[in-house]
Amino acid sequence: IAGVGFALTAYPIAVKRKWISRADAVDYTLRVLRTLWTVPQGEAASGTNGYRGFFYHFLDPETGVRAVSPKWWNSELSSIDTGLLMAGIRFARNYYIRDNGNEKEIRKLADDLYNRVDWQWLLRDNKLIGHGWSPESGMIKSDYHGFSEALLLYLLAIGSDTHPLPDSSWNALLAPNQDATYYKQHYIAMPGTPLFCYQYPLCWVDFRGIKDDTNRRIGFDYFQNSIRATKAQLAYAIENPKGFRAYSKLDWGLTACDGPGDFKKTWNGKEVEFKGYSERGCPSGFDDGTIAPTAAISALPFLPEPVLKTIAHWLETRPELFSMHGFTDAFNQTLDP
Numbered sequence: 001i002a003g004v005g006f007a008l009t010a011y012p013i014a015v016k017r018k019w020i021s022r023a024d025a026v027d028y029t030l031r032v033l034r035t036l037w038t039v040p041q042g043e044a045a046s047g048t049n050g051y052r053g054f055f056y057h058f059l060d061p062e063t064g065v066r067a068v069s070p071k072w073w074n075s076e077l078s079s080i081d082t083g084l085l086m087a088g089i090r091f092a093r094n095y096y097i098r099d100n101g102n103e104k105e106i107r108k109l110a111d112d113l114y115n116r117v118d119w120q121w122l123l124r125d126n127k128l129i130g131h132g133w134s135p136e137s138g139m140i141k142s143d144y145h146g147f148s149e150a151l152l153l154y155l156l157a158i159g160s161d162t163h164p165l166p167d168s169s170w171n172a173l174l175a176p177n178q179d180a181t182y183y184k185q186h187y188i189a190m191p192g193t194p195l196f197c198y199q200y201p202l203c204w205v206d207f208r209g210i211k212d213d214t215n216r217r218i219g220f221d222y223f224q225n226s227i228r229a230t231k232a233q234l235a236y237a238i239e240n241p242k243g244f245r246a247y248s249k250l251d252w253g254l255t256a257c258d259g260p261g262d263f264k265k266t267w268n269g270k271e272v273e274f275k276g277y278s279e280r281g282c283p284s285g286f287d288d289g290t291i292a293p294t295a296a297i298s299a300l301p302f303l304p305e306p307v308l309k310t311i312a313h314w315l316e317t318r319p320e321l322f323s324m325h326g327f328t329d330a331f332n333q334t335l336d337p
Helices: 002-016 022-038 079-095 101-116 150-158 168-174 213-218 222-239 293-297 304-317
Strands: 132-134 179-182 185-188 263-267 270-274
Touching (some): 002 022, 022 079, 022 101, 150 168, 293 304
């Protein structure tokens, strides 16, 4: 469902770049919003797309209802994925501003969907937002605390007109932040944070010049924080402390992505654990030699020159990574040189 939020944002960008017509973008957006609004919600374990305005992590694209086993699995009601969806919905609401029936309907549906989300329902006594809920097991015990993609989630929840969280939730989220210096970069560095955490909130929010208590303490805003985190990741790849094949200033990028699979193998005289889908990050996170093009390419706003050189390098030396759908999710040169 988070991917739907990104798609709702990508369509207007495609219109601006004249890749598609505005009419096609409007048609797509209306079909999505109508489906999200008309498929029922409720506590039932099947036949719904969510509950209290939140949506399940995965919806069956054929029906718009919760993805359940045996086709997939019993996906959970996800706060962060709903937040990413709502960011795309709010983007659409503010892009389609023409005075015609279809764009008016987009704005109306977008407002209805956002206003329906009961953010307070997942609020814990510690002012933090829980990860989610499922009809089988109830509330998920974990919550979002510390710097992550959840910056976007909390902004949407605090800004709600219908079910707002208290302002104090923002400071509660950021209270555990640990800023440190890695690879000569001082930034908020939660251990092993994948690069997407420094990218997702900034897809919709321009943090340049915005300061909160954390920014005032560390002396720079969250945009600069992302620049520094990206520089540290690039430096990590250049140093390549685990000795994986082909890490360099042109081959880098650790984030949540697919991997080669769950097994162990000896590499350079050491047993290395490999994983399938997993979060990967540095300086102390999991790393099995898997590089995610999305990690490096999505860093374009923060380090444009190195990113463009990396893209050119991959297109020239690894053309198999690119297709009509863009770059592959991930690759591992240590296992597949």
